[in-house]
Amino acid sequence: MAKIGINLSTGSLQKDEIIVGIDLGTTNSLIAIVHPETKKPIVLKEFNGSSIVPSVIHFEKNGQITVGDLAKSQLELDPERTVFSVKRLMGKSYQEATALKDLISYKYVADANESAVVKIQMGDLFYTPTELSSLILKSLKERAEHILKTPVNKAVITVPAYFNDEQRQATRDAGKLAGLEVLRIINEPTAASLAYGIGLQNASVENNETVAVYDLGGGTFDISILSISNGIFEVLSTNGDTHLGGDDIDAMIVQHWITQLGVDEKILASDKSMMQMFRLKAEEAKKQLTQSDLFSGLIDKWTLSLSLIDFEQLITPMIERTISCCKQAFLDAGLKKSDINNVVMVGGSTRVPLVKKMVGDFFGKTVNDSVNPDEVVALGAALQADVLAGNNKDVLLLDITPLSLGIETAGGLMDVLIPRNAKIPSKAARQYTTQIDGQGSMRISVYQGERDLVKDNRKLAEFNLKNIPGMPAGLPKVEVGFLINADGILVVTAKELRSGVSQTIEVKPRLNLDDATVEQMLLDSMVHAKEDIVLRALAEAKTEGEQLLKTTEQFLQKNSQFLTQAEMIDTANAMQALQLAITMDDKNLVQEKTEVLNSISRPYAERIMDMAIAEAMKGKSI
Ligand code: ADP
């Protein structure tokens, strides 16, 4: 496979300027830097404090806002004014947020003006997920400034590999709101692989490794397959589930207890602090069971217990789900399990021994867990920040697109410009033309997904290329260009090449698909592969038939005087039959009738063409 290298160093930064790496996690956030003397990445912690900042925000009644451990302690006491798992709402619609309502104890509403945006209500105030994330980032920035005793204005922030354009953009905006210049948004698994440093220290030594990064955090699961050689990191494929993680383990334990104790679920659901207490106890049990065989605890009047055996039985199906994702990642990378040299564990939930065991058994290897799984992403982000600061010029990084990107063409078909798993940054362009004479504008609809018909994919944006000068159909050359920049954000341009009329897309995000649908896309594309092929063939046949009807009609308008009576009647009949076949949605019939019309019109079309040429030649000597 050919390797492309992209030099990420900018070299335009002030010397000694600090760029921090931030793991903005669903559950926990961390901030890290590369130590200026030791050149090793370290997480920042207050003296005697923890490096982990829970991604929790508490809104006090007096208007004060706290983030982190203090806010987390308010989850039980003041659940309605305590916000957690904000990352799950990033770039989401109100409708999508409702799918998460069991996990959320705070109020959220649809924005009156833009119903596509979810807002979180705190008394009289409303916050978007981006604004909430910015509160966490601001607190991390202040924390870093306090520890480092210097201003911190630049950062690299990590996001899950599954984040789409809107979610990446929302993260970038959150950074901006927090007063940070976000130099790069990178995928968490990519950062983790950097932190493992495979190939990093030995950039000059010949080494080739294929690494699987397994990241099971609080709210998301990602698997990435990376190829690393001679200091070049190449992400071959990614897969995962944005709704699978430690939170789900906690929920399963709570459910287990509720059933075991016969607690009235309705009463519990209406008592938010009680619900939170159960949730936190479940997390405690889970953590304790990484070291012992039995957990027991108390909540109110209930005695809770959970054995390791029961716990493992409870979570086995969930781990199996992560392993299915791993299998898909191999398929996408075109690899076999035996091609993997190294399996890397990331995320707090990989501390569960059964996770390591099952993943190890699946890969047939002992998993690599030598770097603290909570810190590994932040450490990698710090290393990336160091590269951007120009301190490490040898490192090359390549990311890939999780879903295909394309535009709608005739018949509602998806025309893919940048395929799934293409390398980022990535560029592609293709030419299109008009279907109607004098067509003055062309609608460009951008979609993301794997299905053949755009209606089954996710619309990202739409715009009109206007002011195309009047030309016969088929003559304008409209070049549509896709550019995915290094942050994974898509810029679409359309340009009519003959006139130079051009436009760059104004992305108006549409959030009318719920997140589960987006996640299902890959699965769906496999399930529906056969019927999609049939539908694509039908759409193509219909487009071709319609095109022929149109050109025939235009031809007749100009040339009917040259046709015989019989030719006129045959043509009219054939056109009618084709029209009928098109309305009947019968691909074979459409193709057959198209062929019939073609065979009727071809002879007289050629005859009339010859006449026209002869006419044109008259009086001209060659
Ligand atoms: P995220 O990246 O989603 O913010 P983290 O990687 O910080 O998440 O992982 C947080 C998750 O890890 C939480 O669900 C937490 O309960 C879980 N976790 C942390 N320590 C342990 C442990 N010892 N055993 C099991 N789960 C743990």
Ligand code: MG
């Ligand atoms: Mg994480």
